Amino acid sequence: MSKEIPYKIYLEESEMPKEWYNVRADMKNKPAPLLNPGTGKPMTAEELGGVFCDELVKQELDNDTAYIPIPDEIRNFYKMYRPSPLVRAYCLEEKLQTPAKIYYKFEGNNTSGSHKLNSAIAQAYYAKKQGLKGVTTETGAGQWGTALSMACSYLGLDCKVYMVKVSYEQKPFRREVMRTYGASVTPSPSMETEVGRKILEEFPGTNGSLGCAISEAVEVAVKSEGYRYVLGSVLNQVLLHQSVIGLETMAALKKYDIKPDIIIGCAGGGSNLGGLISPFMGEKLRGEADYRIIAVEPASCPSFTRGKYAYDFCDTGKVCPLAKMYTLGSGFIPAPNHAGGLRYHGMSSILSQLYDDGLMEARSVRQTDVFAAAEEFARVEGILPAPESSHAIRAAIDEALKCKETGEEKTIVFGLTGTGYFDMYAYEAFHDGKMTNYIPSDEEIAASLAKLPKVEG
Amino acid sequence: MSKEIPYKIYLEESEMPKEWYNVRADMKNKPAPLLNPGTGKPMTAEELGGVFCDELVKQELDNDTAYIPIPDEIRNFYKMYRPSPLVRAYCLEEKLQTPAKIYYKFEGNNTSGSHKLNSAIAQAYYAKKQGLKGVTTETGAGQWGTALSMACSYLGLDCKVYMVKVSYEQKPFRREVMRTYGASVTPSPSMETEVGRKILEEFPGTNGSLGCAISEAVEVAVKSEGYRYVLGSVLNQVLLHQSVIGLETMAALKKYDIKPDIIIGCAGGGSNLGGLISPFMGEKLRGEADYRIIAVEPASCPSFTRGKYAYDFCDTGKVCPLAKMYTLGSGFIPAPNHAGGLRYHGMSSILSQLYDDGLMEARSVRQTDVFAAAEEFARVEGILPAPESSHAIRAAIDEALKCKETGEEKTIVFGLTGTGYFDMYAYEAFHDGKMTNYIPSDEEIAASLAKLPKVEG
Numbered sequence: 048m049s050k051e052i053p054y055k056i057y058l059e060e061s062e063m064p065k066e067w068y069n070v071r072a073d074m075k076n077k078p079a080p081l082l083n084p085g086t087g088k089p090m091t092a093e094e095l096g097g098v099f100c101d102e103l104v105k106q107e108l109d110n111d112t113a114y115i116p117i118p119d120e121i122r123n124f125y126k127m128y129r130p131s132p133l134v135r136a137y138c139l140e141e142k143l144q145t146p147a148k149i150y151y152k153f154e155g156n157n158t159s160g161s162h163k164l165n166s167a168i169a170q171a172y173y174a175k176k177q178g179l180k181g182v183t184t185e186t187g188a189g190q191w192g193t194a195l196s197m198a199c200s201y202l203g204l205d206c207k208v209y210m211v212k213v214s215y216e217q218k219p220f221r222r223e224v225m226r227t228y229g230a231s232v233t234p235s236p237s238m239e240t241e242v243g244r245k246i247l248e249e250f251p252g253t254n255g256s257l258g259c260a261i262s263e264a265v266e267v268a269v270k271s272e273g274y275r276y277v278l279g280s281v282l283n284q285v286l287l288h289q290s291v292i293g294l295e296t297m298a299a300l301k302k303y304d305i306k307p308d309i310i311i312g313c314a315g316g317g318s319n320l321g322g323l324i325s326p327f328m329g330e331k332l333r334g335e336a337d338y339r340i341i342a343v344e345p346a347s348c349p350s351f352t353r354g355k356y357a358y359d360f361c362d363t364g365k366v367c368p369l370a371k372m373y374t375l376g377s378g379f380i381p382a383p384n385h386a387g388g389l390r391y392h393g394m395s396s397i398l399s400q401l402y403d404d405g406l407m408e409a410r411s412v413r414q415t416d417v418f419a420a421a422e423e424f425a426r427v428e429g430i431l432p433a434p435e436s437s438h439a440i441r442a443a444i445d446e447a448l449k450c451k452e453t454g455e456e457k458t459i460v461f462g463l464t465g466t467g468y469f470d471m472y473a474y475e476a477f478h479d480g481k482m483t484n485y486i487p488s489d490e491e492i493a494a495s496l497a498k499l500p501k502v503e504g
Numbered sequence: 505m506s507k508e509i510p511y512k513i514y515l516e517e518s519e520m521p522k523e524w525y526n527v528r529a530d531m532k533n534k535p536a537p538l539l540n541p542g543t544g545k546p547m548t549a550e551e552l553g554g555v556f557c558d559e560l561v562k563q564e565l566d567n568d569t570a571y572i573p574i575p576d577e578i579r580n581f582y583k584m585y586r587p588s589p590l591v592r593a594y595c596l597e598e599k600l601q602t603p604a605k606i607y608y609k610f611e612g613n614n615t616s617g618s619h620k621l622n623s624a625i626a627q628a629y630y631a632k633k634q635g636l637k638g639v640t641t642e643t644g645a646g647q648w649g650t651a652l653s654m655a656c657s658y659l660g661l662d663c664k665v666y667m668v669k670v671s672y673e674q675k676p677f678r679r680e681v682m683r684t685y686g687a688s689v690t691p692s693p694s695m696e697t698e699v700g701r702k703i704l705e706e707f708p709g710t711n712g713s714l715g716c717a718i719s720e721a722v723e724v725a726v727k728s729e730g731y732r733y734v735l736g737s738v739l740n741q742v743l744l745h746q747s748v749i750g751l752e753t754m755a756a757l758k759k760y761d762i763k764p765d766i767i768i769g770c771a772g773g774g775s776n777l778g779g780l781i782s783p784f785m786g787e788k789l790r791g792e793a794d795y796r797i798i799a800v801e802p803a804s805c806p807s808f809t810r811g812k813y814a815y816d817f818c819d820t821g822k823v824c825p826l827a828k829m830y831t832l833g834s835g836f837i838p839a840p841n842h843a844g845g846l847r848y849h850g851m852s853s854i855l856s857q858l859y860d861d862g863l864m865e866a867r868s869v870r871q872t873d874v875f876a877a878a879e880e881f882a883r884v885e886g887i888l889p890a891p892e893s894s895h896a897i898r899a900a901i902d903e904a905l906k907c908k909e910t911g912e913e914k915t916i917v918f919g920l921t922g923t924g925y926f927d928m929y930a931y932e933a934f935h936d937g938k939m940t941n942y943i944p945s946d947e948e949i950a951a952s953l954a955k956l957p958k959v960e961g
Contacts, residue, residue, distance in 0.1 A: 126510070
């Protein structure tokens with residue numbers, strides 16, 4: 048009955064998902080629609096089509112179709128780096144001396160170093176299919192920009208990346224990886240766009256922000272013939288593509304008759320968390336199974352745990368539609384000492400609705416505790432985790448230690464979204480005892496939330 | 505009969521090798537023994553035991569046992585990151601429009617980023633088993649130091665790494681990865697050792713060299729109670745452990761009835777090349793099969809193609825035994841513009857003997873051609889290769905292009921030893937057109953070879 052469980056469960060290529068799973072189809076309370084900030088009305092396909100590819104607009108707005116076929120070209124690309132392994136953390140379990148059984152779905156075995164590639168190739172594919180010349184995007188820590196560069200290089204599509212200036216300068220290696228894949232990388236704010244010039248005039252020495260880079264990328268996409276804008280998180284389409292993570296995880300678990308009790312993912316905009324939990328949440332929504340699902344976010348950018356469920360702008364420049372989500376306010380900028388991604392002020396509308404409906408939990412963790420978990424994990428499991436992923440490691444270790452106290456043999460599954468090769472400055476600060484924790488005050492968050500746009504809905 | 509070949513062939517854990525293969529057992533002409541530089545006599549087990557662990561000394565001297573069991577503890581560690589995939593380079597084939605079938609064995613899916621871990625864990629395991637406190641080693645580019653740090657951290661063994669000063673300063677990220685695993689990393693030359701102090705006195709501003717770092721690591725090992733020295737390449741024991749690469753490759757090929765025509769590996773000291781080709785060379789030596797085997801080395805450090813087969817010191821400090829090998833002379837230092845590893849002046853004695861016996865070919869490639877191949881490969885195969893590995897990619901592409909001319913459907917297998925995440929400065933130089941080629945003059949090589957020690961043998 049119970050087969051011996053290997054260290055790494057690999058699916059056969061023939062067992063890889065042939066369809067993405069759209070969790071919205073099983074949600075009783077659908078995620079709130081994007082609103083046009085001008086009219087306050089839901090964005091139409093036509094309005095969205097000026098910014099996004101047509102097929103992606105369709106996916107963005109589709110709340111009903113549960114399974115959407117993955118085109119063969121995308122499946123073939125997936126085969127270059129997928130199926131990703133579901134790893135039994137035998138060594139971590141032994142180190143912790145816990146009766147819990149810990150598994151992680153490892154998405155870092157590709158050059159972009161993270162799960163971002165799953166959606167990057169899909170978005171690039173649809174852009175190519177529509178006959179476009181290229182795409183524009185922004186990147187902060189650089190995982191998304193790298194993934195998109197890879198995907199565009201593979202398809203022969205032009206790729207313009209607006210990289211937050213401070214990251215452009217502090218992470219030259221990320222920039223060079225993107226250049227290896229032939230992308231043009233511009234530090235943002237730049238003089239190339241209206242919004243960039245305006246910001247530089249107003250704040251001459253600014254280091255840039257994700258919100259500004261989004262605004263620049265959108266402006267260039269809208270104004271350039273044959274270009275569209277693409278985004279690596281938050282959107283419904285992104286969660287759809289990322290469902291490949293959860294579907295593979297579920298297939299691998301079922302292959303060995305493993306039933307998870309707790310599923311844990313880190314949460315910034317929700318791309319990984321949403322993808323990982325989708326099929327499990329589907330079973331939960333359909334009443335077929337129950338799972339504890341835990342979103343883990345940084346204490347320095349706690350949208351779920353300290354934000355408000357409200358309509359807000361997706362970008363700081365306020366050129367994007369409004370989304371209903373758990374948000375800290377589009378003007379909220381996490382402390383500069385905060386390493387890695389998960390810096391987004393808001394959260395996927397899908398996840399926000401699920402959380403609001405009490406279908407999942409959320410917790411925030413402090414940066415130094417995250418890096419302590421990262422190091423503990425690296426030393427026994429041999430993978431150097433990204434700071435983002437390490438938020439999930441922290442929570443998984445904490446849950447496993449609870450099992451040690453209670454003696455419960457719970458099965459914990461968490462998402463290990465990527466590797467930390469380009470985050471060694473943060474590891475260095477941690478080793479040297481120079482890493483600090485920043486937790487925003489109630490006043491700071493309240494001030495930011497006070498500026499939320501006034502929207503009915 | 506012919507099954508459809510997936511993008512990635514993964515063995516089951518149960519199909520992983522249970523024994524290493526010792527190619528020396530099948531060699532008619534055995535590799536020449538290490539000599540004591542003082543007496544000119546072959547090093548005895550006792551003499552070697554002061555520097556290396558007892559079990560490793562046994563492996564170093566064993567020219568007869570073909571199969572040596574892999575201890576369970578090492579096999580369990582291997583399971584954390586092995587079996588590594590044998591990848592069919594469908595995308596590269598299509599890009600090149602070649603009838604050749606290209607496969608690569610990818611060893612970069614672990615945090616050390618390379619194949620070095622295969623021997624690091626073995627050497628650390630035997631040190632632990634002998635009851636030692638720790639090990640010392642040197643590292644240049646950092647792959648070996650990282651791998652050893654990981655292995656020692658896993659086993660709770662102390663790890664002292666002497667890192668060539670220029671790399672210590674230029675590759676702070678590598679250093680931080682080692683620190684994450686709890687290793688102490690000292691820039692070499694240091695004031696901690698006699699040989700370090702001597703060198704600093706003689707050359708106050710020196711940036712260090714691999715040869716000097718070896719000498720420091722050996723000195724500390726010999727003088728410290730409970731420590732031994734370990735090395736990541738060149739030695740027979742290292743090739744033995746690395747045979748796991750070739751054994752897995754052969755098993756994966758046989759699973760799909762694939763018979764390779766050409767096997768290609770990059771060559772510095774020979775750890776990867778020797779491991780990859782071992783079982784294939786075994787078949788060749790036993791007359792069971794024939795393969796073209798190609799060693800690829802940098803034009804800036806061409807030990808096979810322009811060196812001499814002679815006894816030489818393994819280190820610049822001349823504290824180590826003499827080895828008979830293809831060498832450029834222990835004083836030869838590759839040009840500073842040369843990126844990545846493969847900087848060693850000599851070559852594994854086993855490979856040197858096989859090459860001298862005409863059982864394999866060798867060629868050298870220029871640095872800019874190597875990076876052009878690396879970039880071409882990355883853009884279609886989605887893996888950012890290490891500069892070292894890219895030497896093999898260059899040769900594989902060249903062979904595939906020959907097939908395109910002749911129309912031959914040859915099967916090419918090459919070793920992709922690791923990832924280039926910590927080599928982005930070199931990629932940057934390449935992108936910016938600032939990368940240059942250095943090819944040593946005949947006079948330079950002759951001058952270095954003139955200083956070879958006088959040894960009969």
